[in-house]
Amino acid sequence: MKTTKSYVAKSVENMAPSGIRKFFDLAATMEGVISLGVGEPDFVTSWSAREAAILSLEKGYTSYTANAGLLELREAISDYISERFYVPYIANEEIIVTVGASQAIDLAMRAILDPGDEVVVVEPCFVSYVPLVELAGGKAVTVETTGEQGFKLQAEDLEKAITPKTKALLLCSPNNPTGTQLDREELQAIADIVKKYDLLVIADEIYAELAYDLRHTSIASLEGMRERTILINGFSKGFAMTGWRLGFVCAPRELAAAMLKIHQYTMMCASTPAQYAALEALQTGMNDVEEMKKAYRRRRNYFVQSLNEMGLTCHVPGGAFYVFPSIQSTGLTSEQFAEQLLVEEKVAVVPGSVFGKGGEGYIRCSYASSMEQLQEAVKRIKQFLEK
Numbered sequence: 001m002k003t004t005k006s007y008v009a010k011s012v013e014n015m016a017p018s019g020i021r022k023f024f025d026l027a028a029t030m031e032g033v034i035s036l037g038v039g040e041p042d043f044v045t046s047w048s049a050r051e052a053a054i055l056s057l058e059k060g061y062t063s064y065t066a067n068a069g070l071l072e073l074r075e076a077i078s079d080y081i082s083e084r085f086y087v088p089y090i091a092n093e094e095i096i097v098t099v100g101a102s103q104a105i106d107l108a109m110r111a112i113l114d115p116g117d118e119v120v121v122v123e124p125c126f127v128s129y130v131p132l133v134e135l136a137g138g139k140a141v142t143v144e145t146t147g148e149q150g151f152k153l154q155a156e157d158l159e160k161a162i163t164p165k166t167k168a169l170l171l172c173s174p175n176n177p178t179g180t181q182l183d184r185e186e187l188q189a190i191a192d193i194v195k196k197y198d199l200l201v202i203a204d205e206i207y208a209e210l211a212y213d214l215r216h217t218s219i220a221s222l223e224g225m226r227e228r229t230i231l232i233n234g235f236s237k238g239f240a241m242t243g244w245r246l247g248f249v250c251a252p253r254e255l256a257a258a259m260l261k262i263h264q265y266t267m268m269c270a271s272t273p274a275q276y277a278a279l280e281a282l283q284t285g286m287n288d289v290e291e292m293k294k295a296y297r298r299r300r301n302y303f304v305q306s307l308n309e310m311g312l313t314c315h316v317p318g319g320a321f322y323v324f325p326s327i328q329s330t331g332l333t334s335e336q337f338a339e340q341l342l343v344e345e346k347v348a349v350v351p352g353s354v355f356g357k358g359g360e361g362y363i364r365c366s367y368a369s370s371m372e373q374l375q376e377a378v379k380r381i382k383q384f385l386e387k
């Protein structure tokens, strides 16, 4: 018999494991660790959403829904996206409810990529982007953003990365891991290049609700962009629903139909109780979203100021719940910094290098932790730096 490993597909064999998980596994073996590593809210899903899921089970709603999701939920999503972000989508044709934004990204890639097609990926970025492009047979062409530019994609850098094989740009604002939010003008400059080269944009707007100083602008709302955008969003972050695994994708009819074909064969539909919870969250949960946002804003302000005072300089991130301070003054690599901080002071952060180009010299800290935990983390990081 061949070796068991030789049965693994080459595309999977060559895939690097997530650098984030490595740190979680190490932290999990230690006691008393403050984790600023995880990218998820510390809040519990609002009670009304939880209750709606319970009620749906009590009523016996335990079967599949339509492949694209409950029509009622898609209608609520359509209203939500058009009222908050000014992009109209037809519930019955242009929206698919997915298993998290993660599945939506996968669907988008598989629906548009032929072998060898290129996708421009802006780094530092969410760890799944490059592997998902490659799994779909595409080639990820990475463009670096830098701390000096506040990790904002420059239109001229985007233009330089475009080749005749480029099919799409994958863009995330507000961003994981940097927290950078692009304003309307910056998005417009990017949209102009996208239109000039006739590309699609896959817009990952999962942090749209978590924008603290400036209301989120969806790139799909800019003139001429709706027809060339696959808009990805979901309930995990803004609505504190990571474990429910519920997201959605909105796209022009032909693209939505292509994604739906893949979705119906691979997933059938998203979880039924989770869809009822999400419907309730959209109908009655916006106040909870606002309250969580206020708490994140307070924590962000405290944490950014504390890090800057310690000499770990960072820009003020406009959104998400991450800060991305520079650790270059310590002379350590981001991996050394994260490892030593964990071992010596029991604070878990993620080395910036795991997020790709431009990430080395930085660490990602999530401030989705209680104020007390953040204060303790600040104390420990200070101690670490004093050593």
Ligand code: PLP
Pocket: 039, 099, 100, 101, 102, 103, 126, 172, 175, 176, 204, 206, 234, 235, 236, 242, 245, 246, 247
């Ligand atoms: N996109 C970005 C930028 C993320 O940071 C995450 C989660 O960390 C996701 C997508 C996945 O979200 P979901 O839980 O909805 O799959």
